[in-house]
Amino acid sequence: MYTKRFAIFLLGLLSPILLHAQSHANGKTYRPKLVVGIVVEDIRPDYIDRYWDKFRTDGFRRLVNQGFVCRNNHIDNLIQRPSVGMATLFTGAAPSFNGIVNDQWIDRLRKKVIDCTHDDYYTTVGSNSTEGDRSAMKLMTPTIGDALKIMTNGKAKVYSVALNAPAAVFSAGHAGDGAYWFDPESGNMISSSYYVETFPDWAFNFNNQKLADDYIHRKWETLYPISSYTESIADDYILEPGYYDKWNTFPYELSKLQKRTEDYRVLKTTPYGNLMVSDFATSLIANEGLGQDSIPDMLTVTFSSMDYERNSFGPASVEMEDTYLRMDQNIAHLLNYLDRTIGKDNVVVFLTGTSSESYPSSYLKEEFHMQAGTFNPEGAVALLKAYLNIKFGQGNYVESYMNQQVYFDRDLISERKIDLATIQKEAASFLNQFEGVASCRAASELESVNLLGSSFAPFQNSYNPKRSGDILLRFEEGWQPKEKYRRIDYTENSQVPLIFWGGHVKHGTLNQRTNIMDVVPTLADFLGIMPPNAAKGSIINVRK
Structure with a gap:
């Protein structure tokens, strides 16, 4: 905490000069009192159009009818994970620069798997679990919130609220005043000592309501009569696995689902998780005094599209529709609260996502006769190992496969005096032959050839030499990875x-x-x- 604050202090010495220069350079004097980011994990743009007629007038529809809509917006990363997208969104930099190439990666020096936010140096604030042992230390570039803190000598307030830790951490950045997320073990909203040394009284009071206990004993029923959910497939659709490959129709007894895990994680897959985030966010605005002076503040509120169970139901499910109809209420509540307390003229709100969602390959194949299927990473890696043994001699050259990346044992390759670029290219060429694989690129190629501006730019955007694998894969459209004992959360949609x-x-x-x-x-x-x-992006002309 001391190191982080000291760095902000040093950088902040320059802020009066920089802030003065920038405000005069752009010739514009308006500055919002509060910037609010509404971010949704795994949101498809067509959800807004699909459910439009059922949305309230003051939620999604208000944003569209009164705001500026970018209808062709993309995340140009190869690996489409919410953590990767969140880091890209708030740094304005690709994973190749910000370092968040995946949820996890292999640290080659320490020979261990690294989680993108886990940090043993910091501890949970707000519960007795270890869910708060997190920090932004692995984020290699500053965020927009960090820049705001620096430019205002640390006077701007920067906060985040989310269901999941990576969303909260990467949106709050290195210098945020507070990042809060849901702890599935305790049912509390928690933080990390990286951000919060003493848990605030208002947050204690919020947790003392025991909302998770209340929600877990409720049923999840549809907001409207289920017969009116005509934008979705049948609730009992046969290709919809459902919770634990067993329950896939409304209503859902949440206490029955909880027994499988003996914690509160199932709430993250229901509208109740988003409701908790929404209520915590408005409480934070009030108690931390956001938007109450001339120095702009920033808050990010992250919702989730059914979280880790989204692929158990799919984009066209009744469950997804109900999630968005209720999320619409949460967004309306937040916008109305901002109207009452700060005023529309004093805020800038943006809504976006950090990842999208693909239709299940089985649904595309069975219902629409599309060329879709599943790719078995375990089988492909086993065949790759056998091929490399024939080509380069006996040895376990493949160390790991992880989310479209193959990691080699580089120490073994060096010991055998095998040229790293040669074995990488041989492996990429071999994997390119598999059905369902659109393209493979070797790390040596990504380090030596400029692919930016081409259709292969996502490979280069996602490659960091210290953290990425030796081979990066992209699947054909409609194809999805599927393992025997583990459900993979994958999307191809950018x-x-x-x-x-x-x-x-x-x-x-x-x-x-x-x-x-x-x-x-x-x-x-x-x-x-x-x-x-x-930051590498361009300014979008959204000002009046």
């Missing part, structure tokens, strides 16, 4: 919504392609600050 809203945001629509990395420079323009140096 498109997510992007909407800006506020008193000084013009109403309009942009059909040209935008990138999630454009959000940081656009917000920096509103705030009158320099974006982080690593």
Whole structure:
């Protein structure tokens, strides 16, 4: 904590000069009192169109009808994970720069698997679990919140609220005043000592309501009569696995589902998890005094599309529709609260996602006769090992396969005096022959050839030489990885919504392609600050 604050202090010495220069350079004097990011994990842009007629007028529809909509917005990363997308969104930099290439990666020096946010140096604040042993130390570049803190001498307040730790951590950044997320073990909203040394009284009071205990003893029933959910497939659709491959129809007895895990994690797959996030966020705004002075503050609120069970039901399920109809209420509640307490003219709100969702390959194949299928990573890696043994001699050259990446045992390769680039290219060429694999790229190629601007740019965007694998894979559209004993949360879809809203945001629509990395420079323009140096996006003209 001391090191982090000291760095902010040193960098903050320059902020009066930089802030003055930037505000005059852009010739604009308006600065919002509060920037609010509404981020949804695994949101498809077509959800908003699909459920439009059932949405309230003051939630999603208010953002679209009054805001500026970027209709062709993408996350140009190879590995589409919420953690990767969140780091990209808030740094304005690709994983190749910000270092968050995956949920986990292999540290070659220490020969161990590294989690993107786990940090044993820090401890949980708000419960007795270890779910708060987290930090932003592995994020290699600053966030827009960090830049705001630096430019205001640390006076701006930067907070985040989410269901999942990576979402909270990467949106709060290194210098955030607080990052809060849901602890499935205790049912509390918690933080890390990296951000919060003493858990605030208002957060204690929130947890003392024991909302998780209340929710877990409720049923999850549809908001409206289930017969009206005509935008979705049948509730008992045969290809829908459901909870634990057993329950896939409403209503859901949450206490029965809880018995499988003996904790509160099932709430993250229901609208109750998002409701808790929404209520905690408004409580935070009030108790931390966000948007109450001339120095702009920032808050990120992250919801989830059924969290880890989204692939158990799919994008066209009744469960997904009900999740969004209720999320619409949460968003309406937040917007109305901002109206009452801070005023629309004083806020800039943006809504986007950190990942999208693909339709299950079985659904595409059975219902629409599309060329889709599943790819078995375990079988492919076994065959690759056998091939490399024939080609280079006996040895366990493949150390691990992890989310579209193959890691080699480089010590063994060096010991055998095998050229690393040669074995990488041989492996990539071998894997390229598998059905369902669209393309493989060797790390040596990504380090030596410029692929940016081509269809292979996502490979280069996602490759970091210290953290990425030796081979990166992209699957054919409609194909998804499937393992025997582990359900893989995978998406190929790169498109997510992007909407800006506020008193000084013009109403309009942009059909040209935008990138999630454009959000940081656009917000920096509103705030009158320099974006982080690593940010690579462009300013979107959303101002009135």
